Amino acid sequence: MGPAEWDQIYDLFHAAREKSGGERVLLLDEACGENTLLRKAVEELLKEDETASGFLSSPLFARKGEPLANRIVPGQRIEQYVTVASLGRGGMGEVWWARDMELERPVALKFLRSETTSESEAEQITREARAASALNHPTIVTIHEVVRSEGTVAIVMELVEGDSLGQFRGRPIPVPDVLAIAVQIGEALAAAHAGGIIHGDIKPENILLRQDHYVKVLDFGLARKITADTAARPDSPGLGTLRYLAPEQARGESLTPASDIFSFGLVLYELATGRHAFPGESPLDTARAILTKEPLPARSANPSVPARLDSLIGAMLAKDPAARPGAKDVVGVLNALQARGKIPLPSAWKWLIAASLLLLGCFVAWRWKQAVDARNAPSFRQITTLVPENRATAAAISPDGTQAAFANVDGIFLRRLDSGSTRRLRSPRDFAIDRLAWFADGKDLVAGGFSTATQVPSIWMISGNGASPRLLRTEARDASPSPDGKHIVFLSKDRSEIWVMGVDGERSQKVLTSIGKDTFELVFWSPDGHRLGFQWYRHATADTGNYETIALSTSKVIASGSDLMMSSACALPDGRLVFLKWDASLIASHELWEVKTDLRTGALLGTPRKIATVPGEGRTLLDLTITADGKRAMVLTRSDENTIFVGDFDQPPPRITNIRRLTLDERTNYPHAWTADSRAVIFESNRSGNFDLFKQDIGSRTPETIVATPLTEILPQLAPGGRSVLYAARPPEAEQPWYYKPGTYKLMRVPVEGGDSEEVPIGGKLDEFRCALGVRKRCVLRTTVGTKYFIFYDLDPIRGKGRELARTRWSWGVLGDWDVSPDGRYVAIPNHDSRGALIRVISLEQKPNEPQERDVVLDSLANLRGLVWAADGHGWFVSVDTSIGNRLLYVYWDGRFQPLGEIQGWAVPSPDGHRVAFLDRIVATNAWLIERH
């Protein structure tokens, strides 16, 4: 669209916007005439405008935790609404009666508390609320829109004149009234559940009773997952709701329609008996009772409750969600009760199954089915136990499920799953294998990988009976054999093409080329071998999960789907597609899913469902393979760790040898100092859940704790004298930004053996501090004056901040990038420029002949990250950023340097200079079997 056209639309849009209804139509008629394109454009714009008030209206990423901008008062204006009077305070915020000035009608405004609502949460709430209201059920409160103004978010909804069911608390109401109310609630739930929406927060306060006895259910979809943590906070929205949580909700599991039924059952119980089914002193007591106790039958609290209603409530309050009736079934029973059906009455509610059998045949069948599914939980077994040095790089289960093939730096191996006996297969030399695929007959395999010398990918035929490997094709990857074993599908080296070739390498044919810079991520055969399924990545929008199938005979795409997000996939003969689901937010796969597909076209049938979650935090899954019957699957699990290593250091030339791993823990570990005897490394680690300080002897496998409290403790330094550790501490991060914001930390001192911590007085905010390694043993405190200066002060571990030692002009830095020399006479500060590297050395002692500071220029380097002085004071360990990770260098006093390795972190030398401790990442990968029953 060009500027002139847009101008026209713009003007007409504004003109029409000021009018409504018939006047608007007339205006458009006159202005557009025959020009339907113009009219359509304007109408679309007007339509978007109606719901655009929340769009882009707040700055890009709102700061969490900003308090509600204003207290709400009558007469306050938000968009076109003006508040009139408060209707009370709900769990999520205040509800106000307001007037819609544009449409001239009363509405209810529910203001959401800002501290519990972020931008994306507000959007989600809007979506869910609208979805529920779109169900258009008379019992469900209509949501009009969500409005925003000055940091306030409010849901605009239908104003219902009436009180909530909370008005009846403490007294039972007559059974016919209970039934009349309950049927309506049940119908609302039935409609919502049928529409795929769960309420999640059914409680008396959310159910309004109008004067004419119509029921309105509020807040559909607005409930969020309430965990024990969030619910227990005093200002938490969920506090009252704890009393109506389903057991699985209280355990923090996800909501299902059955959770609504449980809460509904509690409401019914309370209406019918005037008491809560699980009485308790506090909401937490109630929650505990919900989880563990059985309620007294309603009938014993109120004998006029009919037995069948009693059974129904009992069934609704079953601890096992699968045992609860569905909303429709509940409505059925309630209707029957109202009509006084003539079905024989069981005498106690433990006969509920019998009663259900009589009334609700489908209920029972459904219950059995749920039980069967519960028995289907898969089991996991680790098949290889390789250490990172020889970690598995590929694995595949044989089609008959009896063997696992896996590859690592030592070659390709076959392991029998029953006995564990392993034999080695012949594999190509100097070749790293990243993929294995079995032929259907279980005899041979196709291996994909790359040459360790040239990095070029190629695919090979691997023999199961000792023949030498045969090169199938170079510049090819991701290959797998067809079900009949006669063809092989593969991707070109750059993933832009899908090819098929005969197993002997003949008749290779390109099947599909991608568009532009798009790439294929995975490709697999259909069970009948006539089709290929694949997933591709759209480069322009950087999105993945695009699934398509293509018929080989015609090379035409015959089915497609989106959002599958598969990182690895297998097609089963019965049309199911089993895959590892890629979780973009965690940059990992943890879950095994499956989806049915049409056997002829590969089109997706129904929605995918999760089969298994592989246990283990911080792990990702790769390389799914599966047996033909779908019962056994194999995956690689891979974990990355921030690990501390120690090595011996000597020079010339500078090098680190005898490297061994120090921390044997999967969480994040950062080294910062050594003990004075050069025997133990002092580090921070979050293995306990938050960052604490530890020291570990280099010969030991476990650390000792120096300080571990709920506070965040970081950046330990050994103080002069070697008996105490200085560190920065701050309260846990709940409401504070993550980054090291100067001023939020305190300087603390603790004995190196552990003990009580004391604050070190520094007369102001803590910026950064470092302690010298060597004999002189000085600590230095650095403060920043705006963007003008750094000032270095002497820092005494007990007395705190001392006299000023030196100052230098301010320059941009990152946390911990500078250091004090071992003799305490200098500080060194690196720059962080992509155009050049230099280290500024500042003298802390004014000497007559020496310049106060000088710059050491590092030729041909750039992007310095940080430095640590070497133990002899004649150089630094410098970490440098590169496009593929970090490098560690040893830099001399005069600017020459020597690489130390592709180490993803910094190095800290021991005081005696003979060792270094450094941070690096290690990757462990093993093959696991997932067995479904």
Add this chain to the structure above:
Amino acid sequence: MEASAAGEVTILLHQIRAGSSEAAGKLIPLVLEELRNLARVQLRSERPGHTLQPTALVNEAYLRLVSDQARDWHDRAHFIGVSVSVMKRILIDHARRKQALKRGGGEQSLSDAGDYAALSYEQADELIALDEALERLDEMNSRQRQVVELRHFGGLSLEETAEVLNVSPITVKRDWVAARAWLKGQLHHAAIR
């Protein structure tokens, strides 16, 4: 940034207020380094999806660069006017690199993730789609594109935006309403997820 550079920024801002576009051109390089550094620190977060405030970054850059005496809201508005496109580019770059991490197959090493973790995938998606839509808007009406940038990326109020663009606040409001509705329609049609 040294003391003398801060003074230079103040002078440039005055010139910009007086209408000098040449001054704006001179200001950008001064701002760029500052913003890039500030952004890099914030974006190298280890907490995915945690809050990020580009408007605060621009503010911080302003506070660092402009001497105390010179600060008034007009200057701040103009400063943000100059900075916002720079900040936007920095954010879009990061968003694109974050997108590159999204590819399935587990090929990216987890060490890359730390660099862009402060931007969630959702935010990165939205940013990129918005950027592309804004370019299309710019072709239709450049001023409206500026209004969206100044308000959404820069956090400027209607009055401040009007000051920067040298138009009346009512014009800004009309631009804002129309552009917003159009962009919303555009983002609905974009192939995101």
